[in-house]
Each structure stands twice: as C-alpha cells, then as structure tokens.
Amino acid sequence: SNPLLGESSGQPFGYLSSFRLEDPWAQRKALSLCTEFPEQLKVLSSDCWLMEFSVWCETMGATWPVRDSKPFHEFVDDFLKMTDGVKRSRNVWFIDGQVRGMFADVKLDFSTFAGASAAYEMMKMWDEHFEAFNEEAEDSVKGAWHASSLWVRAEAEKVIIDSTLVTICISLMCVVIGVGVFTRNLVLALIVMVAVMAVIVCLLFYMVVLMGWKIGAIEVLSLIVFVGFAVDYCFHIAHKYHSCHVTAMDDVDDSVGALSTRSAGLGQEACAPFRPSGRSGRTSGSSEGSQHRGSKVRLVLSEIPHRNQGSNDSAELRKENVPKERYERTKYAITRMGSSVMSSAVTTIGCAAFLLPCTIFIFFKIGA
Secondary structure, eight states: OOOSSSOOOSOSOOOOTTOOTTSHHHHHHHHHHHHOOOGGGOEEEEEOHHHHHHHHHHHTTOOSSOOOHHHHHHHHHHHHHSHHHHTTGGGEEEETTEEEEEOOEEEESSOTTOOHHHHHHHHHHHHHHHHHHHHHSOGGGOOOOOOOHHHHHHHHHHHHHHTHHHHHHHHHHHHHHHHHHHHOOHHHHHHHHHHHHHHHHHHHHIIIIISOOOOOHHHHHHHHHHHHHHHHHHHHHHHHHHHOEEEEEEEEOGGGOSOEEEEETTEEEEEEEEOOTTOOOOOSSOGGGGGSOOOEEEEEEESSOOSSOOOHHHHHHHHHTHHHHHHHHHHHHHHHHHHHHHHHHHHHHHHHHHHTTSOOHHHHHHHO
8 A cells, every 4th residue: 555645665556467358258348348338327438449459450351359369469569550549559558569458438428517426326337337347257358447536526525425424523522522621511511512503504504505505525524614613602602601700699679770880800790680589578788678678689790709609598599590690691791702702703704705716725626
C-alpha cells in the first residue's frame, strides 16, 4: 500500500501474468466486452482498439481471431506503427513485443453531474456486469475492471452522506458535553442541543425544500459545519442564564413597586414582581412588616453570588415561583448577552460576504 505522506517506493501498478491476448478465445471475449453491453448500462459509444484491429487483420488477409501467437503480436506491432494505429497506442500496453494490457473508452448516456445515489446505482450495475464477465471469461482474459471519476465522486459522497447522521450525533454529543462541563447542568445542556438541532433542521428544510438542492457532499459538510456556528450563540445565552445568581427572593408589599434595580459590585441586580401561588403572604423583615401581607415577590439576580444562601422562606418561595424565575433568568441572559450575540452575528455575516466571490477550493474539488 502507498504511504500517507511522501513518495511511494513500491510499484504503482503491475500486469497480470495470466493475461494472454494471443489466445483466440481471449480475443473474442475481449472484443465482446467492448461491443456488447446491456441496455441498462446506457452505453452511447465504445472506443476500443480491438474493433479496428479485427477489421485491419481481415484486410491484411489474416483470419480473426488470430490463431498463432507469434503473428498476433507482430500484427499488433504493425497495426500500432501504422498512421491509423498511432492513436491506438494509448489504448494498449505493448511492451517487449507483447500485449500486456489494454483498455477501452466508453461514453454513457448519463450526466456527470448526477446525484450521488443515482451515480452509485449506475456504478453497481457496472460492477455486476464485470463480475458476470469475469465469471464466464477464460483465465487468459480474466481480471477486467472498470473505472471512472464519477464512481470516485459517487463513492466519496455516499460515504459522507451515510456517515452524516453519525457525525451530527457525535457533534451534538460534544455540544452536550461542552455545555454540561461549563454550566454543570444537564437539563440546560440538553436544551441547547435541541436548539442546535432545530437550527440544523431549518437549514436542511431551506436547502432541500425551498432551494430544491439535492443532498450531496457539499450540502452534508455544510450541515456538519453549521453545528459549530449554531452552538456558539446558544452556548453564550445558556451560560449567562446559568451564571446569574438569585441573591434574594422575598415577599414585598405593593408599595415597594413593580421593578427596581441597584448595582452590586461588578454585577447588576434586578427585582422582579412575582406572585406566589397558594400563599397568604410572608415578609422577610421584622414583625412590623407582617402587618402588610405580601402580594408580590421580589427576585434579585446578580452575577456575584451572595454569601448568605437565604432563609427557608426564600427557598420555599423559589420552589413556588420556578417558572417565573426561569422567565427572569432568560430575560436577564438575553439582556446581558443579546447585544454581544447580535454583534457577533453581524461580524460573521460580514466575514462571509467577502467569501461570496471566492472559490473554496475543497468544496470545488468535492463538487466538481
């Protein structure tokens, strides 16, 4: 096998020692391979040197197939030296006075820009055709095979497409692990993963339904790469959602007001009005404050954790107001990170705009 890097020190290819085209049955079988094709292979034309060589032999007064091995190789040498036979020298390997190999060019009624699935099906039909030929052929002409740049692209795209689901699953698992490590919250990590999946599904809908693109290697790579773009913004919002701390939550009177803010070191605190469910009201101050039954709950969010974890009343209030706390955390995260996320999106769009007139060479090579 060839090394991954550097030049290969071995023989790049070799000739089958069993190949003997001087055998009359081998000549017949090789000619039939160039001229007889099933209809499903969609062959338009075949350019095979044996077709002209057989006609040339008959014009020279020789029988076809050539039955004597010595005249056969001499005839091939004379045929290749003729003016009409010079162009055929590239279709046959004539080495040391013997035919060591040959090939034919076949044109199909099949688009070179066909999708990976259609090209792969066509390649499998050609595989079956050559397998049947090698099973029936004589030993002197066995070992025929076919090749095409379209087959290479079809196999590469099929491998990529078949591994798309596995690759995206691995990427999403990395998202869960990454978000889970930084937030230490599995539920939040799963929510981010679902958001990223929704973005990928929307992108897939845009490509397949709205644009009508066929799923190929470039489209699959775009989906995989887009996982990295999608998780970045979701992760920042999720991290800010988790990093803020509830420093206080207690009942307040209506006279306190609906919303108040105050600075606390490097963080900012927000007091949000929440109504406790199924409570008669509770105050966190002195007994004098108990005369005013709390009709609202004050929630204080800050980036700086409070040293005191709060009283049992605060803990109970948080349990009763979990949905409202989630709402305020979400609003807090969007308020603090919204401008940064939008600025990042604008800069990403700006950078991508400069790539529009460019040719991304790897995509060109895969999609060409």
